[in-house]
Amino acid sequence: MGRIFEVRKHTMFARWDRMAKQFTRIGKEIAIAVKNGGPDPENNPALRRCYQNAKGVNMPKDRVEAAIKRAMGKDKTDYEEVVYEGYAPHGIAVMVETATDNTTRTVANVRMHFNKLGGSFGNSGSVAFMFNRIGEFKIKNEGQNLEDLELELIDFGLEEIGEDSEGNIIIRASFTEFGNMAKALEEKGLNVITAELKRIPANTVELNEEQAKEVLELVDRLEQDDDVQQVFHNLR
Incomplete structure (x- = not known):
């Protein structure tokens, strides 16, 4: 039973790691898209693509919006x-x-x-x-x-x-x-x-x-x- 739990726990952590990596990747894509085309997805096809990809990996909408705000802030990462x-x-x-x-x-x-x-x-x-x-x-x-x-x-x-x-x-x-x-x-x-x-x-x-x-x-x-x-x- 303990072994099964360990395997499940390892699988769960691996899934979390993969999800965290996906969220980080999309966050950077958002930063680049906002820098090049602005924060309005209606006028920024690259940002619309980021929204689609975020939805595809179940990235919460509030995290997407937070990434856009960071990309617009004075402390943004280029x-x-x-x-x-x-x-x-x-x-x-x-x-x-x-x-x-x-x-x-x-x-x-x-x-x-x-x-x-x-x-x-x-x-x-x-x-x-x-x-x-x-x-x-x-x-x-x-x-x-x-x-x-x-x-x-x-x-x-x-x-x-x-x-x-x-x-x-x-x-x-x-x-x-x-x-x-x-x-x-x-x-x-x-x-x-x-x-x-x-x-x-x-x-x-x-x-x-x-x-x-x-x-x-x-x-x-x-x-x-x-x-x-x-x-x-x-x-x-």
């Missing part, structure tokens, strides 16, 4: 978005998106994670060419016909449409059409759960279980870093 590149063990390409108020600290930490876990920190452009930047939208499946939806969205930059393992509709658009697609989905009244910019590998690499474990250990270490927003890789 975050800079910086992307780092490198290789995980066994030649797996990795891209690390960060939002930081101290690039010296961030680059040192990211380099340390790569070096400690058998990877190699790369120069700008060393792996970026292996990834395509796209906009990905997760839509609540409310019985829409995917073929009809595909025809409706093809003129707004649609590249792919399908379903995830939970039955939600996944829509992908080119990076340059992200804003047009977001506007189209909004005007059609579709229930957007999340809207994110992602880096999708052009080709993936398959490893055995032990090798993949080494790669994912580095990915996990990077994702736990407070300055890291997202990590992308080409492991299959």
Whole structure:
């Protein structure tokens, strides 16, 4: 019984840690969105996207509003978005998106994670060419016909449409059409759960279980870093 309790407690703390990380990431996205486009979501598409993503991870509305107020205050933190590149063990390409108020600290930490876990920190452009930047939208499946939806969205930059393992509709658009697609989905009244910019590998690499474990250990270490927003890789 005690063992079961310990397992449950560990799972609960892991879930809390993951939630806290998600809230921190969205808080930084809000700060950047407010800095670039102001505090009114009606006139700031990036901030509207933050609202959608906050809802997708069950971030309370009062925490979102508090983050907006902080971003407008005189003691606000100015975050800079910086992307780092490198290789995980066994030649797996990795891209690390960060939002930081101290690039010296961030680059040192990211380099340390790569070096400690058998990877190699790369120069700008060393792996970026292996990834395509796209906009990905997760839509609540409310019985829409995917073929009809595909025809409706093809003129707004649609590249792919399908379903995830939970039955939600996944829509992908080119990076340059992200804003047009977001506007189209909004005007059609579709229930957007999340809207994110992602880096999708052009080709993936398959490893055995032990090798993949080494790669994912580095990915996990990077994702736990407070300055890291997202990590992308080409492991299959």
